[in-house]
Amino acid sequence: MALMLSGSERAKFTAAKLATDYVKTGMKVGLGTGSTAAWLVKHLGAMVTDDGLDIVAVPTSARTAELAIEHGIKIITLDEAGWLDVTIDGADEFDRDFNLIKGGGGALLREKIVAAASHKMIVIADKAKDVATLGNFALPIEVIPFGLQSTQSLIEAKLKDLGFKTLDIQLRKKDDALFVTDEGNHILDARLGTIANPHDLAWNLNFIPGVVENGLFVDICKAVIIGHENGSVELRTLVDGKTVTATTQASKNLFFDIGQ
């Protein structure tokens, strides 16, 4: 039976499909978290099963690990891998300088560690994540449970210092309980409006005791694959400090596997 996908799911499917071109036999691959990364895991799983693709993967969350195993992908720990050839992950926002907001799915800490241990990080996303300036999406900040309220006060003071005028910081909940990350921490979601200097903000947040990591990924990603619902893709890469854009038209049978 055909699986009916929304336009945005088709776009995510498409971006993830093109990203598989960057994965070759023998590689150690970081697998992201979220709905776009889930398509990647399914595509790679099909390549492992049907085409003999031989890879090992480091998942960025417990749920990605579960999905990878379900789809026949061999997983190892980051310490076993040591260094990864490529990490492919989704994002909540990306700008023209390849800065990202991540952590909407709560996996930002492992995602950043895995991406930083990779030769290359590629973001896969639909067009809705493409922004001129980061900040419309609330910035996830991972904090340890001890002294949570003091940490939040220090974050608020720092944000005021940095000139952020309206502060809306929410402690993330799930099913009426506090959200707990894979590392046993909590997340504060800070809606900041406009983040003019992501580098400066990321640095200042991580300097606060109690903050484990923040969802700003700066100087980590060098390529973004934007999928469109008609199956075409835009590939943006950073080459010698300049953005190079290429577009690829939809390949004929792209949605064949899902009956569309």
Ligand code: 5RP
């Ligand atoms: C999880 C993330 C995700 O990559 C981000 O939230 C995008 O998710 P999706 O692909 O479902 O839109 O950072 O922590």
